[in-house]
Amino acid sequence: xxxxxxxxxxMAEVIGTTALKASVGFTRPGAVAVVVLAYGTAxxxxxRVLLVLPLGVTYAIWSGLGVAAxxxxxxxxxxxxxxxxxxxxxxxxxxxxxxxxxxxDSTSV
Numbered sequence: 001x002x003x004x005x006x007x008x009x010x011m012a013e014v015i016g017t018t019a020l021k022a023s024v025g026f027t028r029p030g031a032v033a034v035v036v037l038a039y040g041t042a043x044x045x046x047x048r049v050l051l052v053l054p055l056g057v058t059y060a061i062w063s064g065l066g067v068a069a070x071x072x073x074x075x076x077x078x079x080x081x082x083x084x085x086x087x088x089x090x091x092x093x094x095x096x097x098x099x100x101x102x103x104x105d106s107t108s109v
Contacts, residue, residue: 002052009045011064012038018093020080057106064093 005053016038023031048057068090074080082090 002049005045006031006053006058006061009042009049010065010069012042012045013062013066014073016042017066017070017078018073021074021091054106057100060100061097064097068093 010085016035019034019038023035024027026032026035034040046058046062049062071080071082071086071090
C-alpha cells in the first residue's frame with residue numbers, strides 16, 4: 001500500500017508542478033486551484049508513506065521520479081529543448097531510483 005501511495009504522491013506532485021506552469025504566475029484561478037489541491041494531496045500521501053519507509057530513500061524516489069516526469073512533460077507539452085546531457089541526466093535519475101528499489105536493502109520494510 002505504501003508503494004502505491006508513493007506513486008500517487010509522485011503523480012500528484014507532477015500534476016501540481018505542471019499546473020503551476022499553466023497558472024501563468026498564479027493568474028489563472030482554475031490552474032491555481034489544481035496546484036493547491038495537487039500539492040496538498042502529494043504532501044499528505046508523502047507523509048503517510050514516511051510512516052513506513054525511510055525519509056532519505058522516500059524523498060529520493062519522490063523527487064527523482066518527479067523531476068524526470070516533469071522534464072518529459074516540459075519537453076512534450078511545453079516544447080522545452082533537451083540536449084544529450086539532459087537526457088543522460090534523466091536516465092541517471094531513473095537508474096538511481098531503480099537501484100534504490102531493486103538492489104538496496106534501504107527500502108525493505
